Amino acid sequence: MYSTTVAAAQESGSSWFNARRQYLTKPQIMSHRRPQSSLVNFRDHLSESYDHNDAIEIPDDEDDDDVVITETRAVPRPRVVVDVNEPIALAPLDLEPGCDVELEDHSFFRIVEHVTDDPYGRYIKGYRLRRQNHWELLMPERDHELVHMVKVDNDVNLGSPVSTVAVDSVTRKCKIIFTNQQYRHLNYRQHVLAYSDEDTEQPIFFCRYTSSDTYAGTDEGDPTGQPPVAGRIEHLRSNQADVGALITKTGQHIELQTPDHEARMSWRGEANCVLGGSHVEDRGGIRKQKYTFGDAFCGAGGTSSGALSARLKMRFAFDLDPWAIETYEHNFQHTGTQALEIDVKEFVRKVSSAPEKWFVDFLHMSPPCQPFCGANRRPNKEDDERNLAAFARAADLLELCKPRIVTLEEAKSLTDIDKRSVFKTLISYFIKKGYSIQWKVLDFPEFGVPQTRKRTIIIASGPGEKLPAFVKPTHGNEPSLRTLPTLGATLRSIPVYATHNDEFPKMKKRRDSYDPDNMLCRTVLTAPKDHHYHPSGERRFSIREYAAIQTFPHDFDFEGPYAEKLKQIGNAVPPMFAGEMFGHLKSELRAADIAEARGYWG
Incomplete structure (x- = not known):
């Protein structure tokens, strides 16, 4: 779309966005x-x-x-x-x-x-x-x-x-x-x-x-x-x-x-192209369908919690973290999903023997984002190389699970200019498989999450599929939206006898109290921060309070010592956002399926 070449941009000393602006400011007839x-x-x-x-x-x-x-x-x-x-x-x-x-x-x-x-x-x-x-x-x-x-x-x-x-x-x-x-x-x-x-x-x-x-x-x-x-x-x-x-x-x-359905069939196979949801069951002579869901790098299950609230059929989840998988199994065993403590390389090897058993309509995958995260102040070369290798497995997951819709949640900084080569590589994995893809940096308080948290959300659709519209904010100052969340309202919503309420580390000294009713909590990370403490100033947040700020249900239990529980919470996709996203995407896919079945195009 732009007339300035790389060489010209480098010769003039201008960056890619300056080169672009040169094109955009040309006079138009x-x-x-x-x-x-x-x-x-x-x-x-x-x-x-x-x-x-x-x-x-x-x-x-x-x-x-x-x-x-x-x-x-x-x-x-x-x-x-x-x-x-x-x-x-x-x-x-x-x-x-x-x-x-x-x-x-x-x-x-x-x-x-x-x-x-x-x-x-x-x-x-x-x-x-x-x-x-x-x-x-x-x-x-x-x-x-x-x-x-x-x-x-x-x-x-x-x-x-x-x-x-x-x-x-x-x-x-x-x-x-x-x-x-x-x-x-x-x-x-x-x-x-x-x-x-x-x-x-x-x-x-x-x-x-x-x-x-x-x-x-x-x-x-x-x-x-x-x-x-x-x-x-x-x-x-x-x-x-x-x-x-x-x-x-x-x-x-x-x-x-x-035809779109033939493009889909060429990718997923004829037996895996059921419109309306690939999980089909007979309930008293009535045919029921649900869209299926898989969660790669699932952690404790924040994304899965949102997918479950959107009434997707849980199929599988995997993660390398043993405490996270123990937490996942404890909270999702009633869904029948298969939870695996396994790294992505081993998962790909396991699935390759019988891939059709692992086909899903929706696949979420959020490889570890530490290499791109602005909060990563102490990079670990070995860990970063392992995490980047996990990114490279995205193409394998697409090939093996054949998802119709894919979602990713990553650090906001993934789209920054200094990460452009990594971002291009990730996008190229999808393009080479024939997927459509879109991305946007979203502000999670606009989806009911009571903390300052911006993330890059990526949504992709497979061959023959319509790329769904992006999920829109549910909270804001407009009359049609729900009221923006506050830290105070979130803390007051926690039942007195909720689990993990008494799990918090000691503070060396008392801090100044503050009014939580007109503010958001600062971003919840994987370890305690000085600014994360109770409004009374007398103690730090408990595990239950951290979980509530991350919008986990109050009956969601975490396994492991305090540090492991907080890491699980900080790494999670907020369930409230995930629920809004998957509810929206499910409606979009169902509408597209019905339109296709009725003979409409687009």
């Missing part, structure tokens, strides 16, 4: 009246696919498990053909709608509208694309792969996919193929280059992803020079792809479009 244009009855199916007005909302009530989904068939669109036996003519330039061109800044464009009668000059409207190996994109490098650059708002919702450029910026014609086929099934190296003269590079490109990011709270850029705090990379779905086929020189016909 604007029209103040309806000019004459050429449309030639061109169907803008890409723009149509971004209209979300027909989305179906399904209330997450007590009866939603009774939904039974059956599939129907969609109506096909007219076909087009791309034949590699016919050379792509680079001239004369054709600016008719539907044509593809390359621009002087080495970006690409599919024309939707050519405006010829405007006082500000001639220009074209359409879809702007960048090479996938552009230095700013968080994607694996692949030749002849393009990415459609779109805008998002601060909630990571897609805006208009259409851009505007001047006609004189066009340099040559090319052919862009919008496809939702997985890369391994259709790509330049295997299906164009393999049949071409080695000295001839065909101007044929494939686009299978859209990409965007945002500077929250600003229109053009962040004056503080910080990287974007949210972004979205989405695989094209069936209704966004060109309909037709690519014909190779050997005469092989490769479809450009594949």
